[in-house]
Amino acid sequence: MSLTDLKRKQQKQKPKTVSIEDFIEDAVNYAVGKPSRIEKAVNQPKRKSPPRKFRHATFSLSEASIRQLDDVAQSTGIAKSRLLRMFIHYYCDLTDEEQQALLTQVEGDAAKKG
Template sequence: MSLTDLKRNLVKKKPSKVSIEDFIDDATNYAAGKPSKLEVSDNSSAQSTTQAKTAEKPVKQFRHATFTLTEQSISQLDELSQQTGMAKSKLLRIFIANFSQLSDDEQAGLLALCEQANEQG
């Protein structure tokens, strides 16, 4: 085998011109995890591979939330994040999921303990 056998024979197509609106719409689709509408490919195996990868990975959709925490809660969350190596938002999702699985009585008891701690602190 010579080096000329390794030469790439495929000719790249020049990208087609895209309007600003189409580009922005495609960027929005990308951010939402949707496939690009601008990609044009003659290689059907590449498309099927891309579709298989997106079918394997479920798209997690998170929403931005703004809320207020005490300084103590923030420092405790920071410490937990450093100890576990998990993101603070992931820790909060875990805490919420665990709290929601408690019975009504257990939730009420935990909330009462928190109120007592706030009154003392």
């Protein structure tokens, strides 16, 4: 038997990623004699997750825009990503003329501040 035969028979198992909170809670369970939650999670069959509704995206925003978005998010309690989706939806619901008027207004406001 060669070394390559040994390699083929070994099955590498990727260690399960566990959050710090789960690890600590499992250690507490172990200390008091309760069963492990992590082992239960590993042994349970995996469920198919529903298709993702959102995709991660990266945008470049000015410091002023980031501050304004932070302020709106804090005052409304709405997540920044949800706010951006709402703003985009609102803009797309406008007519072409309304979109152009809004863009002209925003560019005019930026020129006054700049």
